[in-house]
Amino acid sequence: MIQTLSRNNLIILVVIVAAIWLLPLVLNSLWIKVVTSAVIFGLAAAGISVLFAQLGLINLSQIALVGIGGWVLLRLNYATGLPFTISLVAGGIITAIISSILALPALRMRGLYLALVTLMTAGAFQIIFNAFQFPNGGEGFWGVAQQSAGAFRRPLIAQSDVSYLRYVLTVAALCIAVAGVHRLTTPGRAWAMIRQSEANAMAAGIDVTFFKMWAFALSGFMAGIAGGLLAGALQQLDARTFVASDSILLFALAIVGGVYHWLGALIAGLLFKLLPALFNDFGVSADLTLVIFGAALLHAIMTAPRGIAGQILSGFAGLVKHRETSHD
Amino acid sequence: MIDVKNLTVRFGGVVALNQLTLKITDDVVGLIGPNGAGKTTLTNALSGFVTVASGSASVNGLNLIDMAPHQRSRWGLARSFQKVQIVSDLTVEDHLATVLDAKGANRSLRDKAIVRALDYAGILSVRRVRGVDLNPFQRRLTEIAKCLVGAPRVILLDEPGGGLSETEMKELRKVILGIHPEFGAQILLVDHDVELIRDVCTSTAVLDFGKLIAYGPTAEVLEDEVVKAAYLGRMGAAND
Amino acid sequence: DSHSEMSCGMNTGKAATGEPIKVGGINGNAPPGDFSGGTDAAAAYFACVNANGGINGRPIEYIVENDQWNPELAGQVGTKLVKDEGVVALVGNGSVVSMAVNAKLYADEGVMAMASACAISECYESSNIVSTNQGPLPSGIGALKFAIEELGTEHAACIGFNIPNNGGWACDWMNRYMESKGKKGTSILMDPTAVDLNSVYLQALAERVDTILLMLPAGPAIGLLKVAEEQGGRDLFKWVSPTPIYEPGVGEVLGDYWSGHLYVNIELAQYDSDGADNRNWAAVTAKYGKEGDRLDTFSQSGFISAKFFTDALLTLDPDKIDRATVTEAIKGIVGVESDLLCGPYYVGDADRHMPNHAGRMVVYKDGGFETVRDCYDIDTAYLDPIREQEKALGLSQ
C-alpha cells in the first residue's frame, strides 16, 4: 500500500517536472497567464490544506494572507533594490509571522469558532487593503501614489511570462515539498494528536501552542510566497483580488480538490483560476461557474471527503494494482 | 511521592476538591469514591487540566501547579483518560513516537523504547495498525503503552478497566501489576472495579464530595464502614 | 423611418466578405457596475459596417471580453486579445480595472485602445489609450462648476470609490479645483464592497458640507440617494453627479422625490437629442444591437469611438491593414466632430489623451432629464498639458 502510494507520488512528480518544461511550450500567452495564477493559488490552497488536514482547523482568511505576502513583495520592490527571490522569501517569512500572530487568539479555539475568527480577519483585511491600497512606487509607509505603477523587477531568470511560469512551478513545488516533509515527521504526528484532542496531546508532552503556531506559520508562509508570486505575475496588485468571499471560495475549493494530498491543492488552484477562465473563454457566464463550484463542494463534502485528488489517486492506485496483478 | 496539600478546585458553585490533603508514597495506589467525588478532577489537577483555586501539589518534591500540562508530561508525569483518546490515522507506534518526540528522546534509542513498551503491553503485533482499526481493548492498551515510553516517573490511570470484559480485565491486571517493577513509575489508579483495586493497589484513598474520607492499606480501607456506606454498598460487601 | 437615417461606414448595403480584421474590446460587467454599454454599441456599429461593405470589403471581427472588474482577469483577456488574437486595435473599452493593468501591454505591443467608458487616471495618462468619455475628473468638476455658479456651493463632499487612481484621483483634483475657486472640498472615499451606504451619508453630514458630488457608478449612487431620501436629506445638501447616473431607466428607480433636485453633468449629448450622430446611434443600436444591450452614455460613447475608428480605417489600403498602420491611422485622427460631443475629437501622438472635457448639465425632472446648461468647458490645472496639445494640433486658440 505504502509502496504503491509512493510510486504514485513518483509518477506524479515526473509528470510535474515534465509540466515545468513542457507546459510553457504548448500554451499560448493567455493560458500561460492563467496557469501561472492557478499554480499560485494552488500553493495558497496547499496552505489551507496543511491546517485543515493536519489540525482540522478551518482557515477562511488565506486570501488575506496572500495579500499580505504580495504587499510585502511590492513594498520591497519599490523601497529596496533586493532581488525578487529575496523579497519573495522575506514576504513569505513576514506573512508567516503575521499568520502566527493572528493565530494567537485562535489558539484556544477550534472548529466553528476558529473558522469565524479567521472570517473576521479576512473581513478586516479586505477593508484595510481597500483603505490603504497596494504599493505602486509612492512615498511613505504605504507606498501608494495617485499615479501609474513604477518599475517592477521580476527575477532575472524569469523575465518573460513563459520563464516566470517555470519559476512559479518550481517555487510552488519546493514549498509543497517542505509541507510534505512536515507531514511525515515530528510536527505531523504532533498535529495529528492535537487534532484528536488537545488534552491528550498535552498529556503526551506536546507543546500545543507552539505546534499550532507552527502550523499557522507554515500555512501563512505558503500564502505569503503565493502572494509574492502573484505580485510578480501581475506586476501590481489590487484590493479587489483579496476579498473575504474569495477566501471562502478558495477554502471551499481546497476541500473539493482534496486536502489530504498536494495534488488536491493544485486542483483547487486550477478550479479557482483555470475553470473560470475556460468558461469565460467559452462565453459561459461566470455565475454558472459559481453554481458548479457550489455543487462540487456539496458533492465533495457529502460523498468524497478526500476530494477529487482522493478519487484520482485511488483510481490510480487501483489501476496500478490491476496492472500488477494482470502482469503476474 | 505525590504530595497534595489543601488542594481546592471549583467549577462555578461546585466544589469538586475541597481542601484535599493527601500524601501518596506507595508504588501503586488506588483512588476510589462515589461518582462525582472528584477523582477525575484530582488527576486533572495533577496533570494540569483544571485550574486550581488554592493549595499545592508536588511530585517527588517538584511543585507541579505552576507548570504547563505538556511540561509536566515531559518531566515524566503520564496519564490516561477516562474516555480513550486514540488518533484514528496514527499507527500505534506513532502514538508512542509523539511522546518521545516531545521528550526529545535520542533517535537511536527510540525504536527500542517503543518496542519495549508495546511488547510489555502485549500489542507489539499491531504496532503498524492505525487507530481506527484497533478494537477497544487494543486502544486501552495503546494508551497505557503511551504512558510507559520515555521513562515515566508517575502514571495516573483514570478508569482503565471501564467497559472491559472479565478476561480482558485479567490481562489488564497483569499489565498494571508489572508496570512498577518493569518501568519504575509510581501509579495512581482510579477505578470502580473494586477487585482490580484490591488486587493491584497496596494502599487506597477514598474521596467523597471532594474530601478524603479514608486512606490506608487497601484491605483495611475496603473494610471501613464509612467507605462501605458511601461507596461499596451491598455489592462491595457481597464480594468479600 | 430609421433605415433612411442610418449610416455606417461605406453605406454600400452589401455584406463584406473579405478577410476579417480583428478588433478587440474589453468591458467590465460585474458588481458594483455594468460598463458594457460601450462595447455593446461598438458591436452594433461594426455589425452595421460589415453589412454595408465593411472596411473596403473586409469585415471587422469584433472580439469582446468581460474582465468582471477583476484585475487578474483583465490582464488575461488583455493578453489574449493583444498577443493571442493579434487584434489591430481595441475599441469601445469600458472597464475600470483593465486600463490600469494593460496600459503597459498596449504601449509595449504598439496597439491603440479607443476607449469609451474610462474612469481611472491610467486611461487618460497613457500613450496608447484614448477615451471618448470624460471620466469622473472633468465630468465631476464640470458638475461642481455648475454647482458653484448656479447653486451657490461653498463646501462640497466628493463621495467616491477607493479604487486605485479612480476615486482618490478624481476627488483630489476636485478638491484642488474647489480651492482654486476659493471654496472647500472634502473627499469621502468608500470601500467598493461596503454594504452600508448609510454611514457614508453620515460622514457627509458630519463634515457639514453643503453639496454632495456622487463620484460613483449608478448602482451605489442610487443607493446613496435612497438613504438620503429616507432620512429626509434632500434639502440638507445640493446634489450633483457626473455622468454615470444619467441612465434611461433611472427615473423608475429614483421616483418623484428627487425631481428637480439632482443635477447631472453629462459627457455627451442627451439620448433624445436630434443631432445626426445621435439619431444614427439610436437607429444602429435598435437594428443591430442585441436584446439587453445597455443604452447609456457609454453606449453613445462606444458608438462614436467605433465610428471614428471605422473612418480612420477607411483611409487605409485594405491590403495593408495591420497593427502598425492602424495605430498610425488612429494617431492621425485630428479634429473630427460629432453632435454627440461638445468639442473636436483628436488623438495625436502624446503621452496623455483627453479629447473630451466639455460637457452639458441636466437636471432630473419628472422621471427624465432636462438640459439646464449646454456645452461648457472647465478650467482645471489638470488640463494644462491637454491644452498644450490642442494648441499644437491647431484645435484651439
Add this chain to the structure above:
Amino acid sequence: MTETLKIRGMSIQSATRRVVDGISIDVPAGQIVALLGPNGAGKSELILGIAGAMAATGTVSIGSQTVSGNGIQGIREAGIAAVPEGHQVLSGMSVRDNLRASGPMLSDDDLAVEVANALEIFPELRKLIDQIAGSMSGGQQQMLSIAQALISRPKFLLIDEMSLGLAPVIIDRLVGVIQGLRSRGIGILLIEQFTQLALDVSDHAYVMARGKLQFSGSPGELKHDPGILEKAYLG
C-alpha cells in the same frame, strides 16, 4: 402484558465486515435477559440496530407486530428504549432539560411525574439539576443516560454497559431498579461488564462473539460451568 420482543436474523454490515451476523433473540416481557460477549462481539451494534439507530437487516417485532422498518422514532413509540454505550447525554443542555427532553411522547403531566420518578431513583442528579450535562463526571452522566431511558415509560429496555463508570453503591441500587421494572412487566436486555452481576439478576442469557450467537440458555448453566463462556469467547 405477556408480549415478547423478538429479534430475528439481525445483521449489521460495517465498512469492512459483518459486525452482527444473523442474530435472533427473544426478550420476554417481565424478564431480564443478559447478553454477554467479549469486546467487539457486536453487542453494542446489535442494540443500536434493534433501536433503529443503525442500518440493520432482519426484523424486530413485539408480539405479532413488526416494528422494524418504522424508523427509529416508530420503534421508540412502540415502547423500545435504549441506553447506548458510553455516557450518551445531550451534553450542552442542563440536566433538567435532558430529563424533560426524554419524554417527547408523554403529556406534560406525565412527563413531570416521570421526571420526578427519575430523580427519586437518582437523587444525586437533583443537586446537579441546573448543571450542563457534559460537564458532569462520567458516572453522573451514566446515571442521567439511564434516567432518560426510564422516563419514556418503555415496555422494553435495552441497556448497554449498565455499570460503566458507576460506583458499586449505585450499581446496587440499579439492580434493585431493574428488578422492580421486571416485576412491573418490563422486558430488559442487559449488557453488563460484570458477568457475575448479569448472571445473578437475569432470567435468560445469550453469549455473542464475532457477531454470532454462541450460546443461549439459563444463567445458572453459565454460572456452574464457566468453561461454556470461555469456549464461546474463543469460538
Add this chain to the structure above:
Amino acid sequence: MLNVYGLFLVSGLAVGSLYALGGIGLVILRRSTGVLNFAYGAIAAASAMICWQVVQWGMPGPIAWIVTILTGISLSVLYGRMIAPSLAWRAPTVKAVATLGYTLILLGLIGFVWDDSPRKLELPTDKIGVWILGVRVTVTRLIAFASSIVIVIGVILFFNRTRIGLNMRALADNRDHAALLGIPVIRVETMAWTLSGALAGYTGLLFGDLVRLDPTVITFMVIPATAAAICGRLESLPLTLVGGLAIGVIEAMLALYKPLAPLRSMTPFIVAGCVILWMQRGQHLTFVQGD
C-alpha cells in the same frame, strides 16, 4: 453637538438592528439544528429578488411579501430536507462549510437570472417617517428595530417554554441521541428550517429595502451578521441583539473621528475579535473533537 451624537446614535441603531436581525437568524438556526448557515444571506438575497420580480409583474405588495417569505421557507427547507440530513453526523464545521456550497449555488443562480442593473425595493412604510433626535427615521427602520427585539423575546420564550423548542435544542445538541430519545427528528428539523427560512425571507426584504437590493451585498451581509452572532457566542439571542446594535452604533460614531473614518467598516470584525478574546479569557484548553 449633542444633536450630532443623537443623530449618529439613532442612525447607528437603525443599521445595527439589521446586523442584529441577520445574526439572530443565524443563531436561531444554529440553536435549533446545530447548523451555522452561511447560506442565510443567499436565501435572503434570493427572497428579496423574488419580491422585486413579483412587484415587477405588477402584483400588489402584500402578495409579494408573502411570496418573499415563502421563497425563504422553501429555499431553507429544501436544504434542510435534501442536504442537511446526510451531513447530520459530521462535525459542526463541516456542516457550516457545506452551506457555503449552497451559498455559491444560490448566488450563481441569482446572478444568472437577474443581471446587475440598479434595482430598488420599496415598502409603503418607507414613505412614513418620524423625527427622532434630529434624524428622520422611516417606519421601516422602526419595524426592523422593533422586530429584532420582538423576535428575540419570542424565540427565547419559544425555546425555553415550549416542548417543540426543547426538542429543537435537543436535536441541535446531539441529533443521534435525541433521535434515540424518541424526538421526531424530521418533523422538528423541518420546523426549524421553516422558521429560519421565514426569517431569512423577512431579513432579505428589509435588507433589500434598507440597504441595497443587490444580491451580492445581501448574500455577504452574512459576514457582519456573523460578527453579531459571535457577540452572542452563537448561542445567546439577547447578546446577539446587543452585539449587533453596538456594532451599528460604534460604526456610525466612528464617522465623527476622521482618522478612523475610512476604517469604520472594520467595526464588526474588531468588535467580534474583542468579544472572542474576552470570552476565552481564563479558558484552558479544548477537549475532544466535537465538544
